[in-house]
Amino acid sequence: MKFYELSAREIAQKVRSGELKASEVLEKTLSHIRAVDGQPGVLDSVSLSQAEENKVHAFIEVTESLARQQAEEVDRKVSAGEDPGLLAGVPISIKDIFCIEGVRTTAASRILSNFYPPYTATTVAKLQAAGALIVGKVNLDEFTFGSSNESSAFQPCPYNPWDPSCAVGGSSGGSAASVAAYEVPLSLGTDTGGSIRQPSAFCGVVGLKPTYGRVSRYGLIAFGSSLDCPGPIAHNAGDAALMLQVIAGLDPRDATTTLVEPSNYLGALEQDLRGLRIGLSPDYAHIAYPDLETGEVSYEPLQAEVNQATLDAAEALAKAGVEIVEGIPMPNSRFGIPTYFVISRVEAASNLHRFDGVKYGYHTDKPVKDLNELYRLTRAEGFGNQPKLRILMGMYVSASQHSAHYYHKALKVRGMIRNDFVQAFDKNGKYALDLLMTPSTPTTAFKRKAVFGNTVLMQYSDQMNVCANHAGIPAVTTPAGFDAKGLPLGIQFIAPEYREDLALRAAHGYEQATAGAAWRSRRPVVLGQGKEQA
Numbered sequence: 001m002k003f004y005e006l007s008a009r010e011i012a013q014k015v016r017s018g019e020l021k022a023s024e025v026l027e028k029t030l031s032h033i034r035a036v037d038g039q040p041g042v043l044d045s046v047s048l049s050q051a052e053e054n055k056v057h058a059f060i061e062v063t064e065s066l067a068r069q070q071a072e073e074v075d076r077k078v079s080a081g082e083d084p085g086l087l088a089g090v091p092i093s094i095k096d097i098f099c100i101e102g103v104r105t106t107a108a109s110r111i112l113s114n115f116y117p118p119y120t121a122t123t124v125a126k127l128q129a130a131g132a133l134i135v136g137k138v139n140l141d142e143f144t145f146g147s148s149n150e151s152s153a154f155q156p157c158p159y160n161p162w163d164p165s166c167a168v169g170g171s172s173g174g175s176a177a178s179v180a181a182y183e184v185p186l187s188l189g190t191d192t193g194g195s196i197r198q199p200s201a202f203c204g205v206v207g208l209k210p211t212y213g214r215v216s217r218y219g220l221i222a223f224g225s226s227l228d229c230p231g232p233i234a235h236n237a238g239d240a241a242l243m244l245q246v247i248a249g250l251d252p253r254d255a256t257t258t259l260v261e262p263s264n265y266l267g268a269l270e271q272d273l274r275g276l277r278i279g280l281s282p283d284y285a286h287i288a289y290p291d292l293e294t295g296e297v298s299y300e301p302l303q304a305e306v307n308q309a310t311l312d313a314a315e316a317l318a319k320a321g322v323e324i325v326e327g328i329p330m331p332n333s334r335f336g337i338p339t340y341f342v343i344s345r346v347e348a349a350s351n352l353h354r355f356d357g358v359k360y361g362y363h364t365d366k367p368v369k370d371l372n373e374l375y376r377l378t379r380a381e382g383f384g385n386q387p388k389l390r391i392l393m394g395m396y397v398s399a400s401q402h403s404a405h406y407y408h409k410a411l412k413v414r415g416m417i418r419n420d421f422v423q424a425f426d427k428n429g430k431y432a433l434d435l436l437m438t439p440s441t442p443t444t445a446f447k448r449k450a451v452f453g454n455t456v457l458m459q460y461s462d463q464m465n466v467c468a469n470h471a472g473i474p475a476v477t478t479p480a481g482f483d484a485k486g487l488p489l490g491i492q493f494i495a496p497e498y499r500e501d502l503a504l505r506a507a508h509g510y511e512q513a514t515a516g517a518a519w520r521s522r523r524p525v526v527l528g529q530g531k532e533q534a
């Protein structure tokens with residue numbers, strides 16, 4: 001086994017016991033990043049040599065000195081006999097949407113390209129307090145608006161480690177790619193409408209969106225404040241559980257964090273699959289496109305291998321003692337994307353008002369005659385196309401003359417979507433499910449440039465994910481094999497609120513049930529270009 005394949009739990013255990021030094025882990029990690037990552041994303045894109053076509057480009061910045069200081073501190077604690085924390089010596093990449101004091105935080109936008117926050121996000125502070133080594137900021141779609149990472153103002157955007165001509169997904173694409181290429185065992189991402197799970201599925205890794213309010217949003221640059229959830233991206237459910245254990249919990253700085261105590265996520269992995277009731281829904285076996293004029297819905301099939309992977313997974317789970325319940329009705333899931341289109345744009349437009357060239361961030365260089373012109377030029381020059389589109393749509397659908405027709409209707413439909421889950425999970429109801437299992441994405445990773453520019457089509461790649469955001473409930477994606485092109489397939493477990501433990505238990509049980517499968521030993525092609533790490 002290569003050094004870089006050590007799991008986060010193995011690294012932490014070895015560092016905590018003194019068998020391995022955090023500084024040694026860091027040097028090996030930095031040398032692997034140097035070997036596989038290539039040109040980082042930069043504001044004014046650079047031309048790439050042929051060799052760069054097989055690199056990952058996950059990072060915007062490698063925070064080498066920050067990580068080195070932390071590694072020294074962890075090593076000092078271990079030798080002094082102090083507790084270095086649950087994540088001692090574990091290298092972690094951070095989606096560049098979380099503030100870290102003194103470290104440039106860009107949201108992959110020109111408008112924040114010179115922003116050095118004076119404070120650190122609660123999640124990052126908790127990771128640091130647990131001994132994690134923050135090795136860098138990774139790329140994303142601008143302000144997390146996208147499903148391919150291509151909308152980043154920092155180019156090159158990440159390339160898929162399994163096939164660099166394919167997209168990594170988004171918006172936490174740098175996070176998913178950095179884990180998939182074994183640059184780090186863990187990354188911190190965010191999920192507003194699928195942004196942890198869709199790129200994790202495209203890159204063949206595990207991604208968990210927690211319950212809304214389970215993890216603090218303080219210090220996370222906001223997109224959709226009623227939807228945003230920070231969460232872990234990892235190689236396996238156990239490492240995701242470890243990160244969640246550290247970042248979950250009440251935060252006095254985020255009034256939407258819950259009073260419900262976090263569960264024992266690591267402990268949940270010790271329970272096997274027997275006794276779980278997991279549902280399959282025909283409403284997750286196709287994509288629904290509502291006609292915007294008539295409201296009629298037409299359906300298109302998913303990639304056949306995606307459906308098949310879900311059925312094969314159900315069979316493997318049944319063999320391991322799960323009761324599979326077919327035919328669960330989720331009738332309102334077909335409205336998930338249109339509803340998200342409205343709600344997320346309204347919240348985005350509202351959250352983006354603060355970027356005005358006055359308080360912080362980019363400021364136009366052009367002479368201006370008044371404050372309005374300063375706002376206008378700063379925002380015109382500083383925002384890319386996605387933020388502009390989303391501001392326009394968000395303002396339109398929430399305008400007083402339109403809001404009853406769009407925004408308020410979307411809020412009602414959101415309630416109906418949530419109710420589908422409440423009924424499916426009701427312990428006294430007809431279905432009494434512990435979990436719903438679905439494909440993670442309608443297709444495997446698409447080619448770079450193939451969908452970029454078509455906002456509607458791009459948004460539909462989140463159709464399997466977005467309803468969990470509307471309902472505020474947890475969901476995890478886990479790898480489930482490869483398609484004929486060698487691209488990763490994923491399955492998703494959706495759980496009732498605060499039951500991340502169930503989602504992780506199912507994902508872990510599925511990993512064990514398929515541990516001997518040949519596809520589990522495949523490794524991404526970009527590692528072929530990397531240096532051997534004995």
Ligand code: GLN
Pocket residue numbers: 144145146147170171190191192193194195196223344459462
């Ligand atoms: N792809 C979705 C969008 O573009 C989801 C983004 C997210 O979850 N942050 O809005």
